[in-house]
Amino acid sequence: MIDFARKSLLDNPYLPQQCRIVASTPQTDDTMLFRVRLEDDRLAESFSHMPGQFVQVTVMGSGECPISIASSPTRHGFIDLCIRKAGRVTDAFHNLGQNALFGLRGPYGNGYPVEVMEGNSLLIVAGGIGMAPLRSLLWYALDHRSRFKDVILMYGARDQEDFLFKGELLSLQGRDDVKTLLVVEKDPDNSWEGDVGFVTELFDDVDLDPETTYAAICGPPVMYKNVIDKLLDCGFSKGRILMSLERKMKCGIGKCMHCSVGFKYTCIDGPIFTYWDAINMREII
Numbered sequence: 001m002i003d004f005a006r007k008s009l010l011d012n013p014y015l016p017q018q019c020r021i022v023a024s025t026p027q028t029d030d031t032m033l034f035r036v037r038l039e040d041d042r043l044a045e046s047f048s049h050m051p052g053q054f055v056q057v058t059v060m061g062s063g064e065c066p067i068s069i070a071s072s073p074t075r076h077g078f079i080d081l082c083i084r085k086a087g088r089v090t091d092a093f094h095n096l097g098q099n100a101l102f103g104l105r106g107p108y109g110n111g112y113p114v115e116v117m118e119g120n121s122l123l124i125v126a127g128g129i130g131m132a133p134l135r136s137l138l139w140y141a142l143d144h145r146s147r148f149k150d151v152i153l154m155y156g157a158r159d160q161e162d163f164l165f166k167g168e169l170l171s172l173q174g175r176d177d178v179k180t181l182l183v184v185e186k187d188p189d190n191s192w193e194g195d196v197g198f199v200t201e202l203f204d205d206v207d208l209d210p211e212t213t214y215a216a217i218c219g220p221p222v223m224y225k226n227v228i229d230k231l232l233d234c235g236f237s238k239g240r241i242l243m244s245l246e247r248k249m250k251c252g253i254g255k256c257m258h259c260s261v262g263f264k265y266t267c268i269d270g271p272i273f274t275y276w277d278a279i280n281m282r283e284i285i
């Protein structure tokens with residue numbers, strides 16, 4: 001028998017589903033990694049997404065905001081959200097506490113074109129909280145390791161206090177199937193054992209084949225410019241550079257026009273764009 005009440009709820013694209021915080025791991029002073037699970041077990045088990053997609057998170061009484069899915073679709077039953085306190089909704093989310101319920105709808109956006117990228121090498125370049133969506137892509141590639149040639153991660157943080165997923169990323173340095181290059185901008189007390197400087201300096205430590213590599217970038221605006229310059233110098237074509245671009249999004253489904261740029265909606269045509277797409281939408285950068 002069809003459960004009409006449930007069907008009509010699922011048919012309403014604006015209706016958030018109930019979701020529960022099952023674990024939270026502090027990352028920095030203002031950023032927490034939340035592991036969440038949809039309350040409806042059938043929805044929790046059937047939830048699927050592409051790396052690079054996002055969800056809309058609702059905190060009752062505070063509002064809704066877009067957050068990238070930080071877990072890989074290869075891991076089922078839960079969703080990881082890495083949330084930095086930035087204002088009303090994100091602050092309220094941090095205050096919810098363990099086991100609290102909140103609303104979640106999605107996944108939305110195009111995600112990375114992983115089927116096109118497979119068979120190639122993958123270079124991931126992340127800065128700061130930009131590691132959140134790229135963590136999903138990283139683990140997708142590591143869980144499907146045979147589908148990719150080289151996998152290279154470059155991650156830069158301001159300092160050790162600002163370093164996200166620290167234990168997890170440091171432990172990758174012990175694996176020989178992923179080249180993990182981690183850097184901090186500042187190390188005032190000389191306690192960081194790795195490189196100190198900007199993420200762009202890590203390009204000196206790798207041999208990249210621009211013909212067979214896709215580069216995925218996410219980080220602060222200044223990082224995009226410098227990393228893209230490096231990639232173009234290395235000979236990357238604009239179509240092999242993938243950027244995650246954030247715009248204030250409201251509906252997430254291409255209706256409200258809050259995130260429109262030219263003829264594109266960043267919520268459905270993005271947030272992942274090739275550099276080629278981005279330079280043809282001047283307003284977006």
Ligand SMILES: Cc1cc2nc3c(=O)[nH]c(=O)nc-3n(C[C@H](O)[C@H](O)[C@H](O)COP(=O)(O)OP(=O)(O)OC[C@H]3O[C@@H](n4cnc5c(N)ncnc54)[C@H](O)[C@@H]3O)c2cc1C
Nearest residue numbers: 054065066067068082083084086087088089090132246247
């Ligand atoms: C596709 C996409 C994916 C994203 N993924 C993530 C993610 O994985 N993790 C994450 O942490 N964020 C992510 N973001 C960003 C996140 O959506 C925003 O930080 C969030 O919308 C902020 O909402 P808020 O209600 O908490 O902040 P708001 O209250 O809306 O504040 C937003 C901005 O306004 C400023 N502001 C707030 N109050 C004031 C004030 N009184 N005076 C002056 N300025 C003020 C804040 O400093 C902040 O910069 C993503 C955004 C997009 C578009």
